[in-house]
């Protein structure tokens with residue numbers, strides 16, 4: 287158990303903040319929740335910019351130290367509280383987990399986020415249905431490495447949940463959620479039946495939904 291207090295600054299629905307909430311919950315670490323509202327520009331206040339000059343969540347404040355960048359925060363938590371490891375126990379596991387984290391960050395996330403999730407959330411997807419269909423096809427393709435990994439093991443880096451699963455989960459849940467919107471179906475993006483296209487990925491999502499800490503980290507505004 288922590289001997290110091292952790293404060294987490296987050297915004298509901300931020301996939302990056304969601305990662306850290308999942309890591310805290312999975313490790314069973316208590317924290318003081320500082321929910322921010324981007325519509326009110328809370329993350330642009332001088333107090334918050336002092337914690338993160340980029341004005342982005344998540345930020346984890348521990349005593350006088352503020353840490354930002356979701357993967358760095360998870361690495362910090364893992365080194366500080368290693369009882370439930372997220373970056374493996376051996377060098378080999380550690381390397382494999384980082385490989386998976388980087389595969390997601392470098393070859394998968396932006397395609398999902400920039401080309402599909404944001405246009406659908408911001409309402410400008412309809413301006414270019416052809417482009418959206420091409421992006422959706424590329425996204426399914428870009429998820430191929432995950433489908434492959436998850437057809438030989440239950441989690442992205444092997445037999446147990448790791449930072450790789452926690453890093454990938456929020457963006458994949460967002461992709462699934464926006465894929466169910468009526469505009470996505472009208473444009474025939476083919477994202478509404480991710481489960482039949484990527485069955486191992488869909489089975490992993492169901493497994494991840496039962497992980498310790500999942501419920502507490504679920505974006506509150508998605509419940510309403």
Ligand SMILES: N[C@@H](CCC(=O)N[C@@H](CS)C(=O)NCC(=O)O)C(=O)O
Pocket residue numbers: 297299300301302303324329341342343344354355356357
């Ligand atoms: N690379 C950063 C990304 C953080 C990020 O982009 N946060 C977004 C929320 S999803 C944010 O705070 N945006 C508010 C803004 O830029 O005004 C991380 O992994 O923590």
